[in-house]
Amino acid sequence: MEIIRCGACNRKLAEAEYIRLSIKCPRCGAINQVKAASREPERHGASVRKGTLHATSPEAATQPAL
Template sequence: METVRCGQCNKLLAVGEYTRLQIKCGRCRTLNDLRAPSPTPERQRASSTTGDRHDASERRKEPPGLAGGKEEVGRRDHPAHAG
């Protein structure tokens, strides 16, 4: 919760949350016009200056059996495909 004080005499005017508030001070009669601060946008992380984010060893590798474009036909561990 935020406290709202008069900009002229510093009297406590309100306690709470607001996006926009217009309130008149009962002591000095100053009209206080307040707006909630804008949220700060999230900052983007800086890119790495060392080059590629992933080196060649981290790139996706072909699973065994598919390397070179060859596929195994049938499953040898399944009775229907045992030969």
């Protein structure tokens, strides 16, 4: 978790995991808006194909699997 502090008076406002956050400081009334620096990278996975997964040709799709 990350500590969120007011940009104007440095008061601790929250400890959070966030993507986007808007919070008003109760001490000075400043509106603080923060965004995550970047998202976690997605895993590299196998591409998704439409239809059967193992068939490469129409003939292969009609043959029974062994």
